[in-house]
Amino acid sequence: MSNHQKRLSVPNSWPVERKTAVFTVKAGAGPHGEEGVPLLIVLRDVLGYVDSKKEARYALNQGTVLVNGKQVTDERRPIGMFDILSFTERDEYYRVFPDEGGRLALTAIPGDAADSKLGKITGKRSVQGGKTQLSLHNGQTLLFDEDPGYNGGDSLVVSSDAEVVAHFVYEEGALVTAIKGQHAGEIGTIENIEVAPSSASNRVVVSQDDGSFETVEEYVVVIDENFTGGDDE
Structure with missing residues (x-):
């Protein structure tokens, strides 16, 4: 089975340019399903720490790159929403968080929040x-x-x-972020949870300072202020 994937077919959440080349690396088996982004893409395309797969493998073999507190040596290891990346030699720590386009982005966090x-x-x-x-x-x-x-x-x-x-707690008044859909990356407070009368998804109305939006229950995650990337980080 090929370890490559066409860039045009990658999930919208992947932080890659789709027209710069035909192929990119395929994520290996692991958490986050098809939404998982290979660690190589994070190291090369997002952070610019390496220029090639060979450099990524060398860097990972140094034992200074951790994902959720565990050493990682596979450059294809899937990275997904809310994962914690630690670069101990650089003393840099990041939380994977959606930007307002729905792409996975990195939010810098203090070291004591990386555990x-x-x-x-x-x-x-x-x-x-x-x-x-x-x-x-x-x-x-x-x-x-x-x-x-x-x-x-x-x-x-x-x-x-x-x-x-x-x-x-998932309830009205809770702070949430949308992780999928048209409003991915947006943050607001649950105004109303509309329970569907059948097997359809419940709908959630999320209020913001400048209005509100509606999405399905599966697309929102309850967070607190420490997860928004604000000054309180």
Whole structure:
């Protein structure tokens, strides 16, 4: 199977120019599904730290590049929404966050914020032994001895050792960002959650200082002010 992908066919979230060349690298197996961006693209096209795949492999083999607190050596490792990138030798840390075009972008964060990342709860079920399993948007699963009281749509900030350090409730009044759709990258407060009477997606009205927008529930993630890239970072 080829390790290349045509640039014109990559997801809109990928931060690549589509007309500068025919092919780009294909993401390897891992989290984030087809939306995952190969780490090589981040190192070469976004940050400009390397000029080639060979340079990327050399840099990764130095052991100073971490994704979500873990050393990475595969340049095709998928990078996706809310992942944390650490460049320990440079003392630089970034959170992957959508820009207002829906493309994945990097927001600089302090080093003490690089040990945890945000995940949206996309599934909740009881498993053997009476335990509760939560599934997050990035493929991570968390297991609890008893129901922790977290629900689908809520967001959790999870440390690198899988401990929940913060919980943001999905409810009216919550601060959210849209991660897909026409309003991807926009931030606002949930004004209303319109529950669909059938299997259709619930609709969410998000208010902003200069108006509001409406999108489907699956496209919004609850955050707090520390995730907006503002001065409080």
